[in-house]
Amino acid sequence: MAAEGARHLLFQSHMATKTTCISSQVSDDEQRQKRENVRSLAMGGHVGFESLPDQLVNRSIQQGFCFNILCVGETGIGKSTLIDTLFNTNFEDHESSHFYPHVKLKAQTYELQESNVRLKLTIVNTVGFGDQINKEESYQPIVDYIDAQFEAYLQEELKIKRSLCTYHDSRVHVCLYFISPTGHSLKTLDLLTMKSLDSKVNVIPVIAKADAISKSELHKFKIKLMSELVSNGVQIYQFPTDDETIAKINASMNGHLPFAVVGSMDEVKVGNKMVKARQYPWGVVQVENENHCDFVKLREMLICTNMEDLREQTHTRHYELYRRCKLEEMGLTDVGPENKPLSLQETYEAKRHEFYGELQRKEEEMKQMFVQRVKEKEAILKEAERELQAKFEHLKRVHQEERMKLEEKRRLLEEEIIAFSKKKATSEIYQNQTFMASGSNLRKDKDRKKAPAYRFELLCFDVRACETTGGPKDAEEGREGPSTVGRP
Amino acid sequence: MDPLRRSPSPCTSRPPSPRTPPCEMLGHVGIEAVLEQLKIKAMKMGFEFNIMVVVIAVIWLLIGQSGLGKSTMVNTLFKSKMWKSTLPGLGVPMPQTLQLQSVTHIIEENGVKLKLTVTDTPGFGDQINNDKCWDPILGYINGQYERYLQEEILITRQRHIPDTRVHCCVYFVPPTGHCLRPLDIEFLQRLCRTVNVVPVIARADSLTIEEREAFRRRIQHDLRAHCIEVYPQKCFDEDISDRILNSKIRDRIPFAVVGADQEHLVNGRCVLGRKTKWGIIEVENMAHCEFPLLRDLLIRSHLQDLKDITHNVHYENYRVFRLNQSHALPRGPGWVNLAPAPADLTATPGPWKVRWQAHDSSDEEC
Numbered sequence: 001m002a003a004e005g006a007r008h009l010l011f012q013s014h015m016a017t018k019t020t021c022i023s024s025q026v027s028d029d030e031q032r033q034k035r036e037n038v039r040s041l042a043m044g045g046h047v048g049f050e051s052l053p054d055q056l057v058n059r060s061i062q063q064g065f066c067f068n069i070l071c072v073g074e075t076g077i078g079k080s081t082l083i084d085t086l087f088n089t090n091f092e093d094h095e096s097s098h099f100y101p102h103v104k105l106k107a108q109t110y111e112l113q114e115s116n117v118r119l120k121l122t123i124v125n126t127v128g129f130g131d132q133i134n135k136e137e138s139y140q141p142i143v144d145y146i147d148a149q150f151e152a153y154l155q156e157e158l159k160i161k162r163s164l165c166t167y168h169d170s171r172v173h174v175c176l177y178f179i180s181p182t183g184h185s186l187k188t189l190d191l192l193t194m195k196s197l198d199s200k201v202n203v204i205p206v207i208a209k210a211d212a213i214s215k216s217e218l219h220k221f222k223i224k225l226m227s228e229l230v231s232n233g234v235q236i237y238q239f240p241t242d243d244e245t246i247a248k249i250n251a252s253m254n255g256h257l258p259f260a261v262v263g264s265m266d267e268v269k270v271g272n273k274m275v276k277a278r279q280y281p282w283g284v285v286q287v288e289n290e291n292h293c294d295f296v297k298l299r300e301m302l303i304c305t306n307m308e309d310l311r312e313q314t315h316t317r318h319y320e321l322y323r324r325c326k327l328e329e330m331g332l333t334d335v336g337p338e339n340k341p342l343s344l345q346e347t348y349e350a351k352r353h354e355f356y357g358e359l360q361r362k363e364e365e366m367k368q369m370f371v372q373r374v375k376e377k378e379a380i381l382k383e384a385e386r387e388l389q390a391k392f393e394h395l396k397r398v399h400q401e402e403r404m405k406l407e408e409k410r411r412l413l414e415e416e417i418i419a420f421s422k423k424k425a426t427s428e429i430y431q432n433q434t435f436m437a438s439g440s441n442l443r444k445d446k447d448r449k450k451a452p453a454y455r456f457e458l459l460c461f462d463v464r465a466c467e468t469t470g471g472p473k474d475a476e477e478g479r480e481g482p483s484t485v486g487r488p
Numbered sequence: 489m490d491p492l493r494r495s496p497s498p499c500t501s502r503p504p505s506p507r508t509p510p511c512e513m514l515g516h517v518g519i520e521a522v523l524e525q526l527k528i529k530a531m532k533m534g535f536e537f538n539i540m541v542v543v544i545a546v547i548w549l550l551i552g553q554s555g556l557g558k559s560t561m562v563n564t565l566f567k568s569k570m571w572k573s574t575l576p577g578l579g580v581p582m583p584q585t586l587q588l589q590s591v592t593h594i595i596e597e598n599g600v601k602l603k604l605t606v607t608d609t610p611g612f613g614d615q616i617n618n619d620k621c622w623d624p625i626l627g628y629i630n631g632q633y634e635r636y637l638q639e640e641i642l643i644t645r646q647r648h649i650p651d652t653r654v655h656c657c658v659y660f661v662p663p664t665g666h667c668l669r670p671l672d673i674e675f676l677q678r679l680c681r682t683v684n685v686v687p688v689i690a691r692a693d694s695l696t697i698e699e700r701e702a703f704r705r706r707i708q709h710d711l712r713a714h715c716i717e718v719y720p721q722k723c724f725d726e727d728i729s730d731r732i733l734n735s736k737i738r739d740r741i742p743f744a745v746v747g748a749d750q751e752h753l754v755n756g757r758c759v760l761g762r763k764t765k766w767g768i769i770e771v772e773n774m775a776h777c778e779f780p781l782l783r784d785l786l787i788r789s790h791l792q793d794l795k796d797i798t799h800n801v802h803y804e805n806y807r808v809f810r811l812n813q814s815h816a817l818p819r820g821p822g823w824v825n826l827a828p829a830p831a832d833l834t835a836t837p838g839p840w841k842v843r844w845q846a847h848d849s850s851d852e853e854c
Contacts, residue, residue, distance in 0.1 A: 047567055048788040050598040052535050053527040055792035060526055062726070065519075088516075114519040160811045165800050243528060304518040308525035316647050327643045 064118040066169045067307060068149075070105075070201065071123065072142060072193060073178025074130035077208045082176075082263035083123055085276060085287060086299055087112065090265060091123065100128030103141045107170075122170060130189060139193040146172050146200045150322040171319060173310045174237070174302065175201045178208040179225065179258065183217050186228050194234045200318055202237035202310050204302070205229070210260035210293050211278060211285040218260055225258055239301060240309050253301050259294035262287055533648065534594075534601040537791060540609070540629075540657045540683070560747035561658075561690070562606050564760060564771060565783055566595060588628050605652065622675050629654050629682050633806040653803060655794045656719070656786060657683045660690040661742060665703050668710040676716045683802060684719040684794050686786070687711075692744035692777055693762065693769050700744050707742055718742075720790065724797060737785060743778040746771055 071079040075098050084090055091110060107124040124145065129138055149171045156167050175197055179190055197203055205225070207213075213221060229236060236257065239250035264287050268277040276287040287295050302310075539562075590607040609625055632653045639649045657679060661672060668676070679685050687707070692700060711718060718741060725731040748762045748771045760771045771779050786794070 047565075047595075047597060048783070049535075049537075049595075049602050049791060050600045051788055052600055052602065052791055053530050055789070056530050057523050057526055059792055059796065060523070065522060112519065114516070117520045117523065119519050119522075160808055162804070243532060245528060299518065304521040305525070307519075307522045308529055312529070320645070320647075324643050 061116055061118075063165070064120060065307075066120045066122075067311070068122040068124065068170060068172050068174075070126075070142070070146070070172045070175040071178065072126050072129060072175060072197075073208060074180060075128065077178045077180055078263050079125055079176075079178055079208075081265065082178075082206075082208070082261060084265050085263040085295065086302070087121065096127050098128075098131045100131060102132070103128050103138050105141060105145045120168070124172065135189050138189060139196050142193070143196055143200065146197070147322065150200075150319055151326075153319065154323055154326060171314055172201050173307075173314045175203045177203055177205045179205055181207055181209050181212045181221070181260075183213055183221050185224050191228070191232055191234070194229070194236070195232065198235045199321065202313055202318070203234075204237050204298075205258040206298065207258055207260040209262065211262050211280075213260070222256075222258060222260070237310070237313070239306055246305055249305065250301075253297060256294060256297060259298045259301075261295045261298055262293040263295070531599055531601075534603060535791075536603045536605075536651045537795070538605040538607070538632075538652060538655050539786070540607040540625075540654045560749055561660075561688075561745060562747075563749045564747045564779065565786070566593075566604065588624060607654070618671055621671075622678050626678060626682060629657075630806065633803055634810075636803065637807055637810065651795075653798055654683050655798045657685045658786075659685050659687045661687055661707065663689055663691050663694050663703070665695060665699050667703075667706045673710065673714055673716070676711070676718070677714060680716050680718060682806075684721075684797055686719050686782070687742035688782060689742050689744040691746065693746045693764075695744070704740075704742060704744070719794070719797075721797070724801070737781075740778065740781060743782045743785075745779045745782055746777040747779070 069083070071083065073079050075096055080091070089110075089112070091108065104127045105124055106127050107122055109120060109122045112119045112121055126142060132138065153167070153169065153171055156162055156164065177190070177194055177197075179186065194203055194205070207218070207221070207225075210218065239254050241247040241251050241254075262278060262285055264276050264278045264285075266276065266278070267274040268279050268284055268286075270277065270284055270286060275289075278285045278287075286292050290296055588607055588609055590605055592603065592605045594601060594603050596602070607628070636649060636651065636653055639645060659672075659676065659679070661668065676685060676687070689695070689700070689703065689707075695703060710716075717723070720734040720737055722734075722738070725734055746762060746769055748760050748769070750760070750763070751758050752761050752763050752768050754761070754768055754770060759768075759773075762769045762771075770776050774780055
């Protein structure tokens with residue numbers, strides 16, 4: 001104290017206020033002050049900044065508070081009832097079935113108000129926990145959910161244009177783990193789940209449905225549980241004991257962990273007032289009776305004394321751990337390979353170079369592939385074109401040949417026609433001569449017309465003699481005969 | 489596209505915000521105890537407050553006097569000898585470089601510890617050519633933001649980042665009685681975009697009450713004409729009670745103050761004041777000067793608000809500005825890429841960003 005007095009700047013005034021000294025922190029402060037070259041000052045009057053905490057509180061009241069509770073426990077163990085009892089409200093919820101194939105998490109947000117404090121409470125329940133036959137994957141969805149909330153906050157924090165003051169903080173502040181009251185020991189599932197959760201969230205184990213165990217059994221059970229937790233290295237949340245105003249009560253509560261609770265929203269008349277209790281034929285278990293269960297302790301610890309500490313632990317310990325792991329995973333470090341402090345931007349620049357280099361390489365590859373494909377296609381098309389061309393040529397040739405053949409035929413036919421018409425002419429002359437000779441040939445010709453073997457008999461028919469029977473027509477018919485048959 | 493971005497896990501990541509009206513509680517739960525917890529924690533950790541005093545010394549005042557009384561003002565404000573006011577003797581050359589001097593003290597009152605840092609800016613406006621004399625000051629302010637930003641983006645960061653950002657800047661206007669000088673206007677325009685500025689009329693005992701009022705009106709008119717938003721800024725009034733309170737304050741800005749750290753006997757009472765041949769000017773007397781208003785504003789009612797605005801608005805603006813300096817970075821969440829801090833940190837970020845969104849739009853967070 002004398003050393004501190006020497007360091008104070010003297011100020012002669014009889015209006016100096018008493019400065020209160022916090023003994024435990026004096027030496028620390030002095031060390032720090034020496035380092036920072038900071039002096040303590042005694043003031044000559046009332047300045048007024050003692051209202052600072054009130055200003056802080058006013059601001060917090062304006063903003064409202066946010067609290068997120070995660071309840072992990074088997075179906076039917078009493079999670080919803082306990083939350084109802086804790087906050088003295090009937091949150092709407094229905095009973096969940098036992099037949100879900102996977103564990104899911106259901107989150108609901110409620111707004112509570114007490115005097116001038118507004119609380120945004122989010123309750124996250126596990127649905128289907130412990131119901132599956134194979135429970136290996138039971139705890140994974142819970143861990144994923146917690147990580148997802150941290151991730152969302154991290155993303156918001158890393159944004160360029162961020163709004164952290166209006167951000168609805170959904171990170172889980174406390175996890176109430178419900179242990180079923182077997183009276184023996186922790187189940188393997190419980191141990192496994194708590195082990196995987198303890199580094200991510202503040203875990204407070206509670207013994208649910210504590211009215212199923214008798215007092216002596218309960219005591220043994222608690223000891224067994226705590227020893228199991230300790231021996232397996234599970235770090236449950238310890239109530240803080242560094243602030244002297246709440247250190248004593250916190251320390252004593254730490255000895256009562258895990259709390260054995262009973263939840264109930266039903267009211268039963270005991271004595272002359274209505275209390276929340278569970279009624280059995282053999283008696284009434286009162287929820288708020290400290291002799292019956294630890295509910296009051298839980299409520300006091302959770303809400304009245306340590307809510308702010310839970311939130312702070314979540315933010316400064318669990319979230320920072322997550323953030324650090326996540327960023328290191330991405331390959332970013334604070335310290336470079338030669339142990340010189342490496343600024344984030346250099347690391348990121350390096351990574352970005354890498355990334356863009358790879359991008360460019362991929363682009364090149366794709367370009368090459370593209371060019372190659374185009375070439376191939378071109379080749380194929382050319383091939384096809386050539387084939388077509390060949391076919392065309394071939395067809396043309398064939399066509400030409402056909403034409404020539406036809407031409408040939410036509411020529412022949414024309415020659416034959418000419419020859420025939422010459423023959424006809426000569427035969428007509430011959431006919432005239434024979435007609436003059438005998439007119440009775442007419443009948444013979446008629447007979448010949450009837451005989452089917454002669455197709456060309458009409459040609460020999462005399463044009464003049466057939467005028468009465470439609471001669472020229474017959475003569476034309478005869479000319480179109482398909483085959484040349486010799487003259488009869 | 490950004491390989492460093494991971495998609496969030498498929499579980500429902502954000503709980504839906506409540507559409508139902510507030511739940512009815514059937515009895516006392518004890519939620520309001522959280523206020524006590526908050527207070528206890530805050531008192532344990534202590535508070536930090538950084539204030540900067542800027543004075544543009546008119547050349548003729550320097551001779552023989554210690555400027556406009558800013559050191560005295562700070563001493564009066566915190567009722568302690570924070571600063572030894574220096575009296576440059578005749579013949580002492582004026583400082584060529586503009587040095588910023590910063591002093592830190594821890595003061596305590598009724599269990600509340602306050603770490604107060606006062607930064608003085610001597611030698612401003614002394615030169616013949618005062619062009620860009622605001623650069624060192626802006627550089628200092630931005631330097632503090634930079635320091636905080638560097639701490640914030642570390643991977644392993646400290647539990648409590650030491651806050652050296654300037655929370656409030658008290659600007660001393662010399663009592664010419666006419667209007668704001670061009671240097672003042674230039675300076676204020678730049679400062680207001682970066683930090684909370686509270687202008688005061690220094691050495692107000694050289695003005696009569698009527699002159700004071702006229703001067704004040706003219707200054708207010710000048711501030712409005714040049715769109716200089718001093719603290720408390722109009723755009724951050726959240727609700728009607730804030731607005732009423734702040735408009736009362738805005739009406740009296742700039743405060744006419746007199747600083748004194750000596751006590752005299754007046755009517756049997758011991759008061760802080762300046763003794764002159766024609767009377768004693770009492771510092772804490774509202775009829776004589778407006779020092780109590782300044783003190784109340786800075787310390788008793790708006791200290792936390794000053795810190796909040798610095799943290800939520802000015803610092804965020806600076807951060808956005810710095811992060812946007814690297815153009816090739818894709819927008820949106822990704823890892824921060826800070827371009828190397830520019831040697832010249834005097835570039836001012838830009839226009840305001842409104843701090844609070846309307847309450848019904850905060851539901852869209854889900």
